[in-house]
Amino acid sequence: QVQLVESGGGVVQSGGSLRVSCSCAGFERAFSTYAMGWFRQPPGKEREFVARITGNGGATYYVDSVKGRFTISRDNAKNTVSLQMNSLRPEDTAVYYCARHRGGLVSWKSSYDYWGQGTQVTVSS
Numbered sequence: 001q002v003q004l005v006e007s008g009g010g011v012v013q014s015g016g017s018l019r020v021s022c023s024c025a026g027f028e029r030a031f032s033t034y035a036m037g038w039f040r041q042p043p044g045k046e047r048e049f050v051a052r053i054t055g056n057g058g059a060t061y062y063v064d065s066v067k068g069r070f071t072i073s074r075d076n077a078k079n080t081v082s083l084q085m086n087s088l089r090p091e092d093t094a095v096y097y098c099a100r101h102r103g104g105l106v107s108w109k110s111s112y113d114y115w116g117q118g119t120q121v122t123v124s125s
Helices: 028-033
Strands: 003-007 010-013 018-025 036-041 048-053 060-062 070-075 080-085 094-101 112-115 119-124
Touching: 003 094, 003 112, 018 028, 018 036, 018 094, 018 119, 036 070, 036 080, 048 070, 048 080, 060 070, 080 094
Parallel strands: 010 119
Antiparallel strands: 003 018, 018 080, 036 048, 036 094, 048 060, 070 080, 094 112, 094 119
16 A cells, blocks of 8 residues: 655744655555655645656756755655755745656646645744
8 A cells, every 4th residue: 555654844934944754655666666746735725746856866856936945855765755945935835745756747736646645834934
């Protein structure tokens, strides 16, 4: 059974940093063959793409609004994916979700087949 579990959310002041992580289970032997992504859902808004990393970690892709501030990474030995968030802004406040990319356009929700339950990140001004 595939399970994705996020952790590391919290409350941080504007300009601060936070790291959220995602522990993956149920596909450990194939973990390194799957690209993984992070999405977020701000209050009252649609879930939106944030970042994606290839299976071997060799390529990453970000939405323009987080480029230069966020870094996605993975540890294939530990079956984890992380998102380091620096220079946080109030508009980064959202529930952050990790998801497994099954193929297709990287920014489309329908391209991901398994999702975590999400972790809340709140940036105060």
